[in-house]
Amino acid sequence: MIKTLGLLPLRGASDFSIHNLPYGILSTPNISKRVGVAIGDWVIDMPRLADLGAFGGIDFDKNVFRQSYINDFMAVGKAVRVAVRHVLQQIFEDPCSPFKVHATDFLILQKDVVMHIPVKVGDYTDFYSSEQHAFNVGAMFRDPKNALLPNWKHLPVAYHGRASSIFVSGTNFHRPKGQMCPDETQPPFFGPTKRLDIELEIATIIGKGNEIGDAISVDEAEDHVFGFVLFNDWSARDIQKWEYVPLGPFLAKNFFSSVSPWVVTIEALEPFRAPANEQIPEVLPYLKEQNRQNFDITLEVYLTPHSSFNTRNSLFKLCSSNFKNMYWTVNQQIAHHTINGCNLNIGDMLASGTISGKEPDSFGSLLELTWGGKNPITLPDGSVRKFIEDYDTITIKGFAQKGDVRVGFGEVKTTLLN
Incomplete structure (x- = not known):
């Protein structure tokens, strides 16, 4: 095991290098x-x-x-x-660390653990913060010349979602049902959705709350962020x-959402800050940031068609986008969310x-990629997709990389049942 520790990916291609150290919840039989905490192919218990005694010099209740x-x-x-992060990095970077002789006591192979949803989610808010996604949807269903609604560039639009139906990667679900009315000259009908879609997102995990009535300043918002997970906001477009x-x-959206099991801390993403685009028109003072930044995180969505369910190398890349495409930053989302005292x-x-870029292959939903089903996607096995079919599997991956420093999110993987 000591030899194995020496081979742990301190740098390089692993999602879970020494620069990352994401948190999750594990169990075994x-x-x-x-x-x-993930490190390479291992999990730190x-x-x-x-x-x-690794954290004996830090004053907190270790029972957490x-x-x-x-x-x-x-x-x-x-x-x-x-402080905990620094201790972990020291243990694995210091060849003389006394804890290395106890490696068999605290390291478990990831393949031997079951991962669970990492946080107890009290409330869930879904924003609408990618300008290209909002433009695409508006152009598709309204007027391309007036695709964005009048309020869109003045505030981060959002709605309150359902926290109880958020599940960790590897949890599958059945096709949802509801009312649909594709032809409004005819009565609505009830049945399973025929236009099930994915939405490529990242979710911010709040690590510090605020009292009722106290708004969080846009320039202090990051102090309330613990980290981030990949998020798939499954959507039934015909019901919606x-x-x-x-x-x-x-x-259309409360039936299921999928998240990755590892929470990447905001400290791990520090090297990957990127300037955010200028906002025109100028936003109101409570949303105006002194240092306006996003994070440069590559995001990819893959589809494994049901016809390839038991074959190898069947992943088909649907799109590749980037978190830096966001018009409204995490700081602005938090500031707006709490400005009324929430x-x-x-x-x-x-x-x-949904995180969409300007290029067609960077659109973060099938609604956009197929332009409402008008432009079906042909997969390598010859099948076509407008939306998700029964027993298709969707895998979202995400990572940030700068030189030999890589921080990855792993993946969130979900199969649609019938």
Whole structure:
């Protein structure tokens, strides 16, 4: 095991290099749910490492690592989180670290663990913060010359979603049902959706709340962020079309959302900051940032068609986008969310909304990629897709890379059942 430790990916191609150290919740047949940290192909059993005294110099209750969610660890605050990160990096980078002789006590192969949803989600908000996505949808269903609604460039549009139906990667679901009315001259009917779609998103995990009535400043918003996960906001477009007026989506989106099991901390993403695009017209003062930045994170969506369910190399890339495409930043989302005194809580998820770039192959949903089903996609096996078919599998991957520094999110993978 000591030799194996020397081969752990401190740098290079692994999603889970020493620069990352994301948090998740693991279990095995012999180990109850607890906090783990990914490193290469391994998971650090944080309670076991704490029992060895690794964090003895940091003042916090080590039992936070024995919980079924990372919420309690998030609650100890940024200073402790950063200190724990430094200890972990020192253990794996220092060839003389005394903890290396105990590696068999605290390292478990990822293939031997079951991963669970990492946070207890109290509330979930879904934003609509990619200008290209909003433009595409507006051009498709309204007027291309007036694709964006009048409010869109003045505030981060969002709606309150359903937290109870957010599940971790590897959890599959059945095709949802609801009312549809493709021809409004005819009565609506009930049945399974025929236009099931994916939405490529990243969700912000709130690690520090605010009191009711206290707004969070746009320039202090990052202090409330623990980290980020990949997020697939599954959407039933035909149900959505019939129900969304006047209050927005309901059954079209509350049936299921998928998240990746590893939460990448905001500290790990520090090297990948990128200037955000200028906002025209100028936003109101409470949304105006002194240092306006996004994160340069490559995002990819793959489809494994049901006809290739048991074959190798059957992943087909649907699109590749980037988190830096966001018009409204994470800071602006948080500031707007709380400007009326709304209280955010530890574990809340704020999804970005579909992340689409300007190129057609960077559109983050099948609605856009097929332009409402008018331009079907032909897959390598000869089948075509307008939307998701039964037993298709969708895999979303994400990573940031700069030189030999790589920070990855792993993947969120979900199969649609019939």
